[in-house]
Amino acid sequence: MPIVKAKSEENIIAANLLVDNGKLASSIHCLYYSCFQLSKYVLAHYEGFSYDIQDRETKSVDSHFYISSHISDKLSQKNRFYGIDYNTYHSTLKMLRKRADYSNEEITDRDVARAKDNAEKLNKLLTEKYGIL
Numbered sequence: 001m002p003i004v005k006a007k008s009e010e011n012i013i014a015a016n017l018l019v020d021n022g023k024l025a026s027s028i029h030c031l032y033y034s035c036f037q038l039s040k041y042v043l044a045h046y047e048g049f050s051y052d053i054q055d056r057e058t059k060s061v062d063s064h065f066y067i068s069s070h071i072s073d074k075l076s077q078k079n080r081f082y083g084i085d086y087n088t089y090h091s092t093l094k095m096l097r098k099r100a101d102y103s104n105e106e107i108t109d110r111d112v113a114r115a116k117d118n119a120e121k122l123n124k125l126l127t128e129k130y131g132i133l
Contacts, residue, residue, distance in 0.1 A: 002045065005132075008037035008123070015116070024107040025100040031119040032097035035090065036064065038126050039071045046130045047074050064094070075129060082129055089122035 011034035018027035043049040076083030
């Protein structure tokens with residue numbers, strides 16, 4: 001299995017372990033990065049943006065914006081609603097990750113459930129629309 005895809009799957013497992021051990025903020029971080037890594041994998045393996053290209057093109061721009069905007073554009077070319085859905089899931093995850101990582105707010109079970117739901121939907125969208133096994 002490609003390394004970045006394996007990391008994505010590992011982050012889902014880590015998120016579940018963290019939740020089971022009461023580490024809610026860290027679980028949201030892992031859920032977000034699972035989606036980010038699967039998005040990078042899709043660009044590299046299905047859209048012709050190798051990891052080298054991604055690394056080179058993100059030296060002067062935000063890598064998270066680069067990845068999400070390219071995936072959104074590619075999904076929108078398949079069906080505009082796919083791009084809209086991706087952006088919705090990604091935006092929610094990004095907001096929750098920023099709260100979990102940087103804010104002075106407590107992360108709740110409800111926050112984790114929302115992050116998990118959006119991560120599952122985003123990863124399912126990519127998996128189904130790109131036929132990822």
